[in-house]
Amino acid sequence: LMMSPEKWTDTQKERAEILFREFPYIKTAFSLTHSLRMIFSQRCTKEQTAVSLHSWYSKVGEFGNIAFNDIAAAMYDREDEILNYLVNRSTNASAESLNAKIKHFRAQLRGIIDR
Numbered sequence: 001l002m003m004s005p006e007k008w009t010d011t012q013k014e015r016a017e018i019l020f021r022e023f024p025y026i027k028t029a030f031s032l033t034h035s036l037r038m039i040f041s042q043r044c045t046k047e048q049t050a051v052s053l054h055s056w057y058s059k060v061g062e063f064g065n066i067a068f069n070d071i072a073a074a075m076y077d078r079e080d081e082i083l084n085y086l087v088n089r090s091t092n093a094s095a096e097s098l099n100a101k102i103k104h105f106r107a108q109l110r111g112i113i114d115r
Helices: 010-022 024-041 046-063 066-079 079-088 093-109
Strands: none
Touching: 010 024, 024 046, 046 066, 046 079, 066 079
């Protein structure tokens, strides 16, 4: 369930069919997760993605799951920052990596009095 249905093998498709038939709640959760994944994998403008996100928010509201509602609320609060990802398709991963290295360096020097 962690990959797109297009990448599933025939046996995985059969298993998913059985799982979704027996547990429709899981099918809805998977559908919402997959649709969010697809929103960000498509090459669209910020405005088009915003419309898609608002549609996704309404589907999450209809689903009524607390975890999905929390995620949707957090995304809604940070929507402008999330949509900025679409400008260059880049994240701040390099800055986060540098911060982690600095924290690790400082942790190693903790407790040293005389350098």
